[in-house]
Amino acid sequence: MASASAGSAAGSSLRRSRPRYGEAVIKGLLLAAALVSVATTVGIVASLLPPALRFFGEVGFGEFFGGTEWTPLFKPPSYGVLPLITATLTTTALAISVAVPIGLAAATYLSEYATPRTRKVLKPVLEVLAGIPTVVYGFFALTFFTPLLRDLWPGSGEGPEIFNGLSAGLIMGVMIVPTVASLSEDAMSAVPQSLRQGAYALGSTRRLVSIRVVLPAALSGIVAAIVLAISRAVGETMIVAIAAGLKPEFTLNPLQAMQTMTGYIAAAGEGDLPVASFDYTTIFAVGLLLFVLTFAMNFLSIRLVRKYREVYE
Amino acid sequence: MTTAPARHRTENPSLAGRFRPLEPLFKGMLLASLALAVLFLVVLLSYVVTEGWDRLDPRLWENFPSKLYPERAGAQSAIVGTIYVIALTGAFCVPIGVMTAIYLEEYADGSRWWNRMIELNIQNLAGVPSIVYGILGLGVIARGLDLGRTLLTASLTLSLLVLPVVIIAAREAIRAVPGSIRQASLALGATPWQTIARQVLPAAVPGIATGVILALSRAIGEAAPLLLLGAVTHITFNPSGITDSYTVLPIQIFNWTKQPEAEFHTLASAAIVILLFILLAMNSVAIWVRNRYQKRW
Numbered sequence: 001m002a003s004a005s006a007g008s009a010a011g012s013s014l015r016r017s018r019p020r021y022g023e024a025v026i027k028g029l030l031l032a033a034a035l036v037s038v039a040t041t042v043g044i045v046a047s048l049l050p051p052a053l054r055f056f057g058e059v060g061f062g063e064f065f066g067g068t069e070w071t072p073l074f075k076p077p078s079y080g081v082l083p084l085i086t087a088t089l090t091t092t093a094l095a096i097s098v099a100v101p102i103g104l105a106a107a108t109y110l111s112e113y114a115t116p117r118t119r120k121v122l123k124p125v126l127e128v129l130a131g132i133p134t135v136v137y138g139f140f141a142l143t144f145f146t147p148l149l150r151d152l153w154p155g156s157g158e159g160p161e162i163f164n165g166l167s168a169g170l171i172m173g174v175m176i177v178p179t180v181a182s183l184s185e186d187a188m189s190a191v192p193q194s195l196r197q198g199a200y201a202l203g204s205t206r207r208l209v210s211i212r213v214v215l216p217a218a219l220s221g222i223v224a225a226i227v228l229a230i231s232r233a234v235g236e237t238m239i240v241a242i243a244a245g246l247k248p249e250f251t252l253n254p255l256q257a258m259q260t261m262t263g264y265i266a267a268a269g270e271g272d273l274p275v276a277s278f279d280y281t282t283i284f285a286v287g288l289l290l291f292v293l294t295f296a297m298n299f300l301s302i303r304l305v306r307k308y309r310e311v312y313e
Numbered sequence: 314m315t316t317a318p319a320r321h322r323t324e325n326p327s328l329a330g331r332f333r334p335l336e337p338l339f340k341g342m343l344l345a346s347l348a349l350a351v352l353f354l355v356v357l358l359s360y361v362v363t364e365g366w367d368r369l370d371p372r373l374w375e376n377f378p379s380k381l382y383p384e385r386a387g388a389q390s391a392i393v394g395t396i397y398v399i400a401l402t403g404a405f406c407v408p409i410g411v412m413t414a415i416y417l418e419e420y421a422d423g424s425r426w427w428n429r430m431i432e433l434n435i436q437n438l439a440g441v442p443s444i445v446y447g448i449l450g451l452g453v454i455a456r457g458l459d460l461g462r463t464l465l466t467a468s469l470t471l472s473l474l475v476l477p478v479v480i481i482a483a484r485e486a487i488r489a490v491p492g493s494i495r496q497a498s499l500a501l502g503a504t505p506w507q508t509i510a511r512q513v514l515p516a517a518v519p520g521i522a523t524g525v526i527l528a529l530s531r532a533i534g535e536a537a538p539l540l541l542l543g544a545v546t547h548i549t550f551n552p553s554g555i556t557d558s559y560t561v562l563p564i565q566i567f568n569w570t571k572q573p574e575a576e577f578h579t580l581a582s583a584a585i586v587i588l589l590f591i592l593l594a595m596n597s598v599a600i601w602v603r604n605r606y607q608k609r610w
Binding site for chain 2: 020023029043048105106109126128129131134135137138139142144177205207210232234235237238265269270283287291294298302
């Protein structure tokens, strides 16, 4: 057989005796399917931009980013987005303060301490936490956790309001624990065994190896996990829509009711605002801000993960 | 050698003799964090079940939502709506997701910029907040394509939302099929597509099925995008076609949670138990498929 000269591009196909149109059509169909996801991104931008531009045509950037009052549906309206941003900041900071310590501790335990058997039992528990619908977390925050906080509130000062950022933020933190834990554990598991063995040979304890060797070596992956966690907290909707309230307040006090960016989009989108109305465009202006923020964070996170993959794989 | 045999079992090469109080303390803190997560899960589940227990009766699936009479209210339209939405979402996102995965794993040349862009784009989409997909559904699907706030719009939007999850799972399943299978098939004269359709895909089906079920269980629990797509409307009938208005379980739970009366919160708990039960059943199927059919190469 003299036809052994393999095609160069595919690497595995023999040189064809006749063109295979069917194969080309199939490849074209598959590529078309892959382009659906590109079209999704284009669609997101296309749905956000025109109404958002209409919004910014009438409301200047100065008023939007500098104003401390968000009352777009009142007369006269006020379009300062800062109250939505402070609420998002407050709930996100609370969520991160729960998710990062617990998630990192869980990841360290699973990666450095747990036997394969304990890992097999504990990992599904974290997966269950990740699988619970966010509306359930919201219900739990409003009807169980907030009353509990109000009952247990120490001292004579006023406790949290019925709707408050504290309860929403803390429960959101639990929801994000699996994100932090599983991404950080991936990064820690990617640290080569030889680094640990070197440290043990020098007399380090398991705690020192975890803190001084594994943690720094996995740092870019851990930072990626935290960035992604922040992005998820910023974008989470149901928990804050249920438990944080509907009142846009320019405050960082977590005991008050507050409305986040996502909370506003949900509340305004629920009502069927007429397409032609100016109120309708506020959803898209806030949505664009949310999209840009989370997009930047996701991008950063992906870059950081690639970095540690390049180093160790 | 002074090390006791028990020391070997701790697998810690450094514990040669001195007592180090920080070691157990550190380990204890790590374990306590995990215990906190487990405790949270136990409290959440037992709270929801005990709250909703009294209302977990046929009224819940035989009756329709009512804003005035909590004792008569049910969630039948939401349960039926959820089934419709998930069936349609699966029908849209599975073919496109699997085809994308095949393209990226079997055909795409990773050195081309457009293929790298497609990959990066999918990774980014996986992190876009779900409410932004709601805006996409509202602006492009409901109003741009003029499909309105219907079952079809909701399913298309949720399909796009879970598409990255399906793609990532399907890619992993396809990648797990060893290259030798492909080479053997090609060496026997099969075309690339024959190789994929007759060898690679059948071997990857269990992994793909597992990923698809997990993606759909995410779609079942999703409420945020549907808030923008008309699911909040008070619906007291079952949808009969894809252009009908609809509601789904998570949205019904949201509506009941918003009511101030405690009776509605009990109803919400009962509906949550049903929702969690559906999710549990789906995940069990996924685990069963994985254990029963997954091939080890």
